[in-house]
Amino acid sequence: MTQAFSKVTAIRGMNDALPGASARWEQLEEIVRNWLQAYGYRNMRAPILEHTRLFTRGIGEVTDIVEKEMYTFTDSLNGESLTLRPEFTAGMVRAAIEHNLLYDRPQRVYALGPVFRHERPQRGRYRQFHQIDVEALGLAGPDIDAELIVMSARLWKRLGITDVELEINSLGQGDERAAHRAALITHLEQYKDILDEDGLRRLYTNPLRVLDTKNPALQAMADAAPKLFDFLGEASRTHFDAVCARLTDAGVSYRLNPRMVRGLDYYNLTVFEWVTHKLGAQATVCGGGRYDGLIELLGGKSAPAVGFAIGVERLLDLWSQYQPEILSPECDVYIVHQGDDAQRRAAVLAETMRDAGISVIVHAGAASFKSQFKRADASAAAIAVILAADELADGVASVKLLRVAQQTPDTAQLRIPLDDLVAFLKDKVK
Numbered sequence: 439m440t441q442a443f444s445k446v447t448a449i450r451g452m453n454d455a456l457p458g459a460s461a462r463w464e465q466l467e468e469i470v471r472n473w474l475q476a477y478g479y480r481n482m483r484a485p486i487l488e489h490t491r492l493f494t495r496g497i498g499e500v501t502d503i504v505e506k507e508m509y510t511f512t513d514s515l516n517g518e519s520l521t522l523r524p525e526f527t528a529g530m531v532r533a534a535i536e537h538n539l540l541y542d543r544p545q546r547v548y549a550l551g552p553v554f555r556h557e558r559p560q561r562g563r564y565r566q567f568h569q570i571d572v573e574a575l576g577l578a579g580p581d582i583d584a585e586l587i588v589m590s591a592r593l594w595k596r597l598g599i600t601d602v603e604l605e606i607n608s609l610g611q612g613d614e615r616a617a618h619r620a621a622l623i624t625h626l627e628q629y630k631d632i633l634d635e636d637g638l639r640r641l642y643t644n645p646l647r648v649l650d651t652k653n654p655a656l657q658a659m660a661d662a663a664p665k666l667f668d669f670l671g672e673a674s675r676t677h678f679d680a681v682c683a684r685l686t687d688a689g690v691s692y693r694l695n696p697r698m699v700r701g702l703d704y705y706n707l708t709v710f711e712w713v714t715h716k717l718g719a720q721a722t723v724c725g726g727g728r729y730d731g732l733i734e735l736l737g738g739k740s741a742p743a744v745g746f747a748i749g750v751e752r753l754l755d756l757w758s759q760y761q762p763e764i765l766s767p768e769c770d771v772y773i774v775h776q777g778d779d780a781q782r783r784a785a786v787l788a789e790t791m792r793d794a795g796i797s798v799i800v801h802a803g804a805a806s807f808k809s810q811f812k813r814a815d816a817s818a819a820a821i822a823v824i825l826a827a828d829e830l831a832d833g834v835a836s837v838k839l840l841r842v843a844q845q846t847p848d849t850a851q852l853r854i855p856l857d858d859l860v861a862f863l864k865d866k867v868k
């Protein structure tokens with residue numbers, strides 16, 4: 439008796455990218471790598487799994503990510519607590535420290551890949567999502583903050599995306615935040631009665647985050663709160679003004695958002711986000727800032743750093759609104775054949791075509807011409823090559839131009855000598 443198995447489905451909030459959608463990912467990745475190269479950034483890869491304490495210490499104990507969104511489990515072999523990375527920065531910094539990457543010079547590095555946060559899934563918010571993460575390690579000046587922001591603006595331009603707005607803020611330095619924090623706690627204490635559970639818990643542990651509320655009843659309280667920006671000292675203001683001046687030089691417009699706090703604790707001075715009204719509730723496509731204390735906090739020799747990450751799913755969603763179609767033919771040439779000899783000849787010919795840089799699918803197995811042509815058409819190949827006993831006897835292949843630019847699509851079949859075939863195809867698909 440056969441046993442019926444229940445279907446195994448993907449985990450909620452974790453998405454498959456099927457071949458059609460994946461073509462857009464691949465095209466984006468290519469554009470992104472060229473864009474990063476234009477600024478001298480080099481790829482770096484760290485493990486997806488890290489010790490939990492890297493993130494609790496790096497991102498901060500009292501953050502949504504660490505408090506409730508991490509995929510953490512105990513390694514059953516040795517009892518260690520491990521966590522799937524919820525972001526790249528902490529792991530990149532750990533790797534830089536461990537391998538002494540900043541020994542003789544600053545480093546511009548990037549990483550692409552999946553990250554994991556146990557959030558409530560909705561459009562633009564997933565449990566496994568992908569980031570393009572960019573970090574400039576060992577550089578302190580406002581010039582590099584501005585360069586990173588201008589760099590992100592260049593990517594939107596390259597993708598033809600126009601409806602994104604830049605919001606920036608300065609979080610100052612530790613002592614400035616401490617003075618602001620004291621004033622903020624005094625302000626928030628007046629609202630104890632209306633604070634929700636999260637707000638009350640964070641009042642003394644992380645009062646800045648109490649302002650990061652979506653609750654309309656708390657908006658007035660948040661609006662009237664003392665602003666960190668007013669507590670910034672001269673050096674912090676000068677840094678911020680220098681960043682703004684350079685953005686203006688580059689023609690990148692921005693909006694000061696004094697309420698922006700970001701969801702991770704490692705930031706100081708410049709923080710920024712790119713937001714759009716075209717993605718519904720999950721409006722932030724890219725976020726980042728300076729984190730001059732993190733390298734030392736994670737055990738390295740004190741060094742400044744700044745970076746940002748782009749949410750790939752959100753960027754793809756946005757990009758598809760500007761460029762709805764991405765063509766992704768399976769191959770340049772689809773070979774249809776009839777008879778065993780022709781099939782064997784097709785396989786050999788296909789290899790010589792591939793030597794010449796042409797991508798080829800040889801119809802697998804045997805089938806009627808009609809069904810093979812149907813497959814050829816579905817593959818979106820530019821050209822069908824037909825091989826059968828007739829052709830082989832005459833030393834030719836029949837060629838049908840299916841989707842070659844500047845050709846009428848229903849051009850009758852051409853007969854091309856086998857010796858000339860590769861050169862002919864190369865010319866058509868180039």
Ligand code: HAM
Nearest residue numbers: 525527562563564567722723724725726745746747749
């Ligand atoms: P973040 O703001 O937490 O920053 O995340 C960066 C971007 O990832 C967001 O702007 C958003 O586009 C995307 N994102 C966040 N959560 C989700 C989700 N659940 N589903 C889909 N997309 C999401 C960081 O991660 C910092 N490490 C950025 C950074 C790098 N700061 C300095 N260097």
